[in-house]
Amino acid sequence: MTQINAERLLADMRALARFGACGTGVDRVSYSEADQASRRWLRDRMTEAGLTARIDRVGNVAGISARADRAVVIGSHTDSVPRGGWLDGAMGVIYGLEITRSRIEQGLDRTLGVDVVSFQDEEGTYLSCLGSRAFCSDLSDADMARASGPGGETLNAAITRANYGGSVWVRDPQRHKAYLEAHIEQGPRLEAAGLRLGVVTGIVGIRRFRITCGGQADHAGTTPIALRRDAARPLIHLAHWVHTEVATLGGADTVWNVGMMMVRPGAANVVPSESEMVVEFRDTSLEILDRIEQGLLAQVHAMDGRAGVTVKAQSIASSLPTLMDARLVTLGDEVACALGEPSMRMVSGAGHDAMIVGRVLPSVMLFVPSIGGRSHDIVENTTDTDIVLGCQALAALVTRIEGLDL
Amino acid sequence: MTQINAERLLADMRALARFGACGTGVDRVSYSEADQASRRWLRDRMTEAGLTARIDRVGNVAGISARADRAVVIGSHTDSVPRGGWLDGAMGVIYGLEITRSRIEQGLDRTLGVDVVSFQDEEGTYLSCLGSRAFCSDLSDADMARASGPGGETLNAAITRANYGGSVWVRDPQRHKAYLEAHIEQGPRLEAAGLRLGVVTGIVGIRRFRITCGGQADHAGTTPIALRRDAARPLIHLAHWVHTEVATLGGADTVWNVGMMMVRPGAANVVPSESEMVVEFRDTSLEILDRIEQGLLAQVHAMDGRAGVTVKAQSIASSLPTLMDARLVTLGDEVACALGEPSMRMVSGAGHDAMIVGRVLPSVMLFVPSIGGRSHDIVENTTDTDIVLGCQALAALVTRIEGLDL
Numbered sequence: 001m002t003q004i005n006a007e008r009l010l011a012d013m014r015a016l017a018r019f020g021a022c023g024t025g026v027d028r029v030s031y032s033e034a035d036q037a038s039r040r041w042l043r044d045r046m047t048e049a050g051l052t053a054r055i056d057r058v059g060n061v062a063g064i065s066a067r068a069d070r071a072v073v074i075g076s077h078t079d080s081v082p083r084g085g086w087l088d089g090a091m092g093v094i095y096g097l098e099i100t101r102s103r104i105e106q107g108l109d110r111t112l113g114v115d116v117v118s119f120q121d122e123e124g125t126y127l128s129c130l131g132s133r134a135f136c137s138d139l140s141d142a143d144m145a146r147a148s149g150p151g152g153e154t155l156n157a158a159i160t161r162a163n164y165g166g167s168v169w170v171r172d173p174q175r176h177k178a179y180l181e182a183h184i185e186q187g188p189r190l191e192a193a194g195l196r197l198g199v200v201t202g203i204v205g206i207r208r209f210r211i212t213c214g215g216q217a218d219h220a221g222t223t224p225i226a227l228r229r230d231a232a233r234p235l236i237h238l239a240h241w242v243h244t245e246v247a248t249l250g251g252a253d254t255v256w257n258v259g260m261m262m263v264r265p266g267a268a269n270v271v272p273s274e275s276e277m278v279v280e281f282r283d284t285s286l287e288i289l290d291r292i293e294q295g296l297l298a299q300v301h302a303m304d305g306r307a308g309v310t311v312k313a314q315s316i317a318s319s320l321p322t323l324m325d326a327r328l329v330t331l332g333d334e335v336a337c338a339l340g341e342p343s344m345r346m347v348s349g350a351g352h353d354a355m356i357v358g359r360v361l362p363s364v365m366l367f368v369p370s371i372g373g374r375s376h377d378i379v380e381n382t383t384d385t386d387i388v389l390g391c392q393a394l395a396a397l398v399t400r401i402e403g404l405d406l
Numbered sequence: 407m408t409q410i411n412a413e414r415l416l417a418d419m420r421a422l423a424r425f426g427a428c429g430t431g432v433d434r435v436s437y438s439e440a441d442q443a444s445r446r447w448l449r450d451r452m453t454e455a456g457l458t459a460r461i462d463r464v465g466n467v468a469g470i471s472a473r474a475d476r477a478v479v480i481g482s483h484t485d486s487v488p489r490g491g492w493l494d495g496a497m498g499v500i501y502g503l504e505i506t507r508s509r510i511e512q513g514l515d516r517t518l519g520v521d522v523v524s525f526q527d528e529e530g531t532y533l534s535c536l537g538s539r540a541f542c543s544d545l546s547d548a549d550m551a552r553a554s555g556p557g558g559e560t561l562n563a564a565i566t567r568a569n570y571g572g573s574v575w576v577r578d579p580q581r582h583k584a585y586l587e588a589h590i591e592q593g594p595r596l597e598a599a600g601l602r603l604g605v606v607t608g609i610v611g612i613r614r615f616r617i618t619c620g621g622q623a624d625h626a627g628t629t630p631i632a633l634r635r636d637a638a639r640p641l642i643h644l645a646h647w648v649h650t651e652v653a654t655l656g657g658a659d660t661v662w663n664v665g666m667m668m669v670r671p672g673a674a675n676v677v678p679s680e681s682e683m684v685v686e687f688r689d690t691s692l693e694i695l696d697r698i699e700q701g702l703l704a705q706v707h708a709m710d711g712r713a714g715v716t717v718k719a720q721s722i723a724s725s726l727p728t729l730m731d732a733r734l735v736t737l738g739d740e741v742a743c744a745l746g747e748p749s750m751r752m753v754s755g756a757g758h759d760a761m762i763v764g765r766v767l768p769s770v771m772l773f774v775p776s777i778g779g780r781s782h783d784i785v786e787n788t789t790d791t792d793i794v795l796g797c798q799a800l801a802a803l804v805t806r807i808e809g810l811d812l
Binding site (some may be wrong): 208218236257275351 | 408512591592593594595598606610612614625626627628630631632638639642643645646649653659660661662663665666667668669672673674675676677678681684686690722754755756757763779781782795
């Protein structure tokens with residue numbers, strides 16, 4: 001059983017948070033000076049811990065536990081959104097560092113290695129989950145060539161600028177048994193339930209559509225309803241459909257959002273000539289995602305052209321759901337229980353590197369609570385005791401995996 | 407039977423349209439240089455026609471047919487919206503000039519005078535229907551003191567700047583028998599029906615509400631539906647209610663509009679924290695207006711506070727409907743019929759000076775078609791033959807009123 005050093009864990013997390021410090025949070029977008037400096041710092045900590053560490057060509061910081069033939073990978077990302085929180089990604093990386101360091105100290109690293117990684121650009125400043133995609137060889141030269149970031153800089157220009165060199169660190173099927181990622185929940189469910197550990201059963205797929213309607217502007221007093229080509233009316237009908245019908249087509253964990261609505265020209269006394277909204281829905285079941293998409297598009301199709309108004313739907317984002325490994329989910333529950341903390345099984349409504357890695361390696365995520373459900377903001381936080389608990393649970397999970405034939 | 411001079415009518419209309427000419431339309435907002443110059447021109451045409459003409463203190467141009475004790479008032483307004491049409495208001499004023507001029511020439515002005523007026527600021531650049539409100543003594547000093555226009559200039563400053571002087575021309579109950587206003591329809595109904603003359607039975611009242619909802623922004627992936635305070639959801643429900651239920655609460659001529667909708671912060675993956683829309687509805691029946699308002703406010707009340715979202719409605723405009731005089735409406739039908747043109751009875755969905763004057767004098771409006779239903783735009787137009795027809799109908803209506811005890 002690995003004993004982690006809680007004070008060292010917290011000290012390393014606070015040291016990392018000084019790179020790009022921004023109030024109580026961090027501004028450490030990928031390929032920024034702060035991001036590059038934090039990666040060099042992390043590589044040096046890995047080397048100190050006894051790992052064979054390097055920064056790969058795209059910026060992934062990888063620390064290899066060299067004395068074992070087989071290893072689990074523990075990691076997440078150290079890049080942030082602009083003015084982001086200090087825990088989002090960073091916590092999961094330092095968990096890996098602390099667990100592998102403790103295992104080396106305690107002589108457990110011959111039984112099963114823990115390779116640690118900070119993936120590059122999970123937040124998508126240039127290309128969402130760049131580092132984990134590269135690790136999984138799930139990235140073409142064309143994908144890379146298309147991507148660009150702040151100020152229009154291309155991803156390839158940013159890679160050249162950072163000049164890490166060498167090759168990309170890729171998954172080794174003979175070596176890597178599993179991928180484990182701990183993260184703050186970024187939502188309110190653990191806090192609402194009074195629980196401290198979440199075990200993620202799957203990461204949702206996302207479908208996002210832009211709906212646009214085109215009609216004709218007219219005087220809203222002098223134009224009879226029957227002669228109008230009101231572009232707001234079908235949009236309102238569709239938005240109402242989303243909020244009343246998606247629940248019946250989806251499952252218990254399905255979420256949806258009408259996050260953007262706009263009507264033009266936007267005057268009280270002018271019949272709208274154009275309208276637009278963005279609808280998204282998320283679930284871990286492809287079948288549910290397909291069913292909702294079909295329902296929505298059938299509505300759009302049925303309304304298109306009615307009363308002289310065009311109604312069009314355009315897919316603007318689509319990602320596949322990823323299920324976590326069922327055996328690892330069960331082990332997650334068991335280690336939580338053994339620590340005296342009943343776990344909550346939950347889906348992750350946000351994307352993570354585990355969404356990518358989970359397609360090629362048995363994976364699981366552990367969540368700790370987000371205070372007030374807040375993240376992607378400098379106020380993001382979790383109590384120190386929950387940070388330590390999460391690391392203890394993850395260390396215990398590695399111990400359970402030692403004997404497992406994955 | 408008054409014979410009007412069609413060429414002179416059209417020539418005067420084109421002469422007036424040169425003041426503030428703007429492409430095929432006019433930009434002649436009240437108290438602008440173009441507006442002031444056009445009023446002096448109009449006063450001089452009235453004087454030439456044999457009327458006792460003056461510009462009153464607020465800018466109403468009034469021409470009195472001095473040889474009769476009793477008179478009908480014919481008029482409308484010569485101010486325009488910015489980049490407006492050449493007919494909106496102006497046509498009705500020049501109709502009055504041509505009819506009274508023809509009656510004087512034909513010696514009919516002793517039987518029944520026709521006083522002509524161009525009311526000031528019907529379009530509300532400073533204060534909607536300012537001139538007709540002043541004429542009806544329906545305007546307090548406080549109303550005037552509150553009003554302001556372009557660049558923040560107060561109405562009282564504009565009046566001082568224009569420096570017309572004198573008193574306000576007010577309704578004379580002993581003299582004035584009726585008010586007649588001709589106007590372009592500003593809508594598509596006559597054109598759609600293939601008819602050339604509309605007789606207005608009433609001018610709608612307008613109720614306008616701003617609905618605002620306040621919730622909380624959250625991650626749209628990680629926040630379960632049940633834990634959201636989604637500010638868009640009740641707004642969408644209410645907008646849908648408007649488009650499905652107002653028709654059942656209203657009558658055949660009720661119109662409504664959701665002309666403005668907005669959701670903040672407006673991102674696909676963020677649960678909306680605020681939302682806003684503007685709803686209006688119009689009808690000539692107070693009972694219907696009250697019924698719809700009660701229905702809407704009951705919905706707002708029922709939703710307020712549900713799922714942690716505040717829902718508020720604020721009345722931002724309310725005007726009373728005005729019914730036209732039933733005897734004059736019947737006469738309007740008769741003169742149209744006598745000209746071989748079956749009329750369409752219709753409500754006016756837009757406000758007019760007759761909405762104000764109709765509350766204190768028996769009034770009626772005649773409409774001619776708007777090409778393509780367009781107005782409040784420089785493309786606004788009507789055929790010359792329809793312009794002439796409308797003036798002939800109005801002249802015939804004056805003849806019918808001669809013998810009428812109103």
